[in-house]
Amino acid sequence: MNISIIGGGAWGTTLAQALSDNGNLVLIRDINNDFVNKINNEHLHPFFDLEIPATIKATLSLDEALNFSDVIILCVPTKAMRIVLTDISKIINNKKLFINVSKGIEPNTSKRVSEILDEVIDSKYIEGYVALSGPSHAEELILRKLTALVSASKNEAAAKKVQKLFSNDKYLRVYTTDDVIGVEAGGAIKNAIAIVSGIASGMGLGENARAMLITRGIKEIVSVVVALGGKMETAYGLSGIGDLIVTASSMNSRNFQCGLKIGSGMSIDEAVGSINQSVEGIRAIIASYEIGKKNNIELPIISTAYRLVSGEVNAKEALSLLMSRSLKEERYW
Numbered sequence: 001m002n003i004s005i006i007g008g009g010a011w012g013t014t015l016a017q018a019l020s021d022n023g024n025l026v027l028i029r030d031i032n033n034d035f036v037n038k039i040n041n042e043h044l045h046p047f048f049d050l051e052i053p054a055t056i057k058a059t060l061s062l063d064e065a066l067n068f069s070d071v072i073i074l075c076v077p078t079k080a081m082r083i084v085l086t087d088i089s090k091i092i093n094n095k096k097l098f099i100n101v102s103k104g105i106e107p108n109t110s111k112r113v114s115e116i117l118d119e120v121i122d123s124k125y126i127e128g129y130v131a132l133s134g135p136s137h138a139e140e141l142i143l144r145k146l147t148a149l150v151s152a153s154k155n156e157a158a159a160k161k162v163q164k165l166f167s168n169d170k171y172l173r174v175y176t177t178d179d180v181i182g183v184e185a186g187g188a189i190k191n192a193i194a195i196v197s198g199i200a201s202g203m204g205l206g207e208n209a210r211a212m213l214i215t216r217g218i219k220e221i222v223s224v225v226v227a228l229g230g231k232m233e234t235a236y237g238l239s240g241i242g243d244l245i246v247t248a249s250s251m252n253s254r255n256f257q258c259g260l261k262i263g264s265g266m267s268i269d270e271a272v273g274s275i276n277q278s279v280e281g282i283r284a285i286i287a288s289y290e291i292g293k294k295n296n297i298e299l300p301i302i303s304t305a306y307r308l309v310s311g312e313v314n315a316k317e318a319l320s321l322l323m324s325r326s327l328k329e330e331r332y333w
Ligand SMILES: NC(=O)c1ccc[n+]([C@@H]2O[C@H](COP(=O)([O-])OP(=O)(O)OC[C@H]3O[C@@H](n4cnc5c(N)ncnc54)[C@H](O)[C@@H]3O)[C@@H](O)[C@H]2O)c1
Pocket: 006, 007, 008, 009, 010, 011, 012, 029, 030, 031, 032, 035, 047, 075, 076, 077, 078, 080, 083, 084, 101, 102, 103, 104, 136, 137, 138, 139, 276, 277, 278, 280
């Protein structure tokens, strides 16, 4: 089957290889000419310089990508998603199945990708919408290391179609759910706690502290997902806690790395700027804080991280704010 991927960075090109391994023809659209040339002429992954199947092609043309397939994978950073979808809305002329694999919340609006899609693309052109997410470092999947994802759609047939498209019996296993909000929200909000975990490590706090922040952070992720309308069990699944486990202590995670730099004294802008790929977690902290405030949910770690990223307190002051809270009973629900 032909499949188009919009955004051929670390994740988009990695998914292209998995889809190619499963017998599909993939066309990637990226706006970076060097990436397009690298894929077409050298058959190399643009970030990892590893060989990828020669059948994977790339283009600068959005028109060409849309004409190539009726299955469109959206893999640009969330901050670029509205621009990409608006460009698509101007040329789309038949129904497409949209698969979103980005993990983030739109800056300024705090909207999820399914909400942006509904606003921008005429419903007569949407065959279905699937959010595909889970614990997955591109650095590992590109080496065909075993990975599991969740395919979420309100349309069961669409969720199953994507499950079948990506799954293979060698290294990739996909589960399904109907909880789109839970999968989209969990994948985005866990980045907030990954940054906090990185900050703690950067400050030289030990593994005890990191375990505390991650565990107490889980409670906050679940609360935000549920406040947005997602299911608690989804937040506890692969796309929520599963993804937090893989993100919150790994140097392969740019959110963890960004936190590490902030914890060792870099400003937020310096830390984000020093990572030459998208860091979705800063926006996740801001969005989660706003959601908590609106819904009157107690989110001590996220609120403290918010004060830190807004420049109100530094990392040391943030830590003493958390430590000086009144003592509590351990309760998750
Ligand atoms: N890297 C991972 O391991 C991983 C895993 C799962 C999900 N994700 C998510 O996937 C999304 C993308 O991550 P990434 O790691 O590939 O980021 P990246 O920064 O490596 O790549 C983003 C790509 O999007 C391209 N792009 C930007 N604007 C574009 C546009 N208007 N049209 C077409 N291409 C455009 C960029 O040129 C770049 O190639 C993020 O939301 C991330 O959270 C990443």
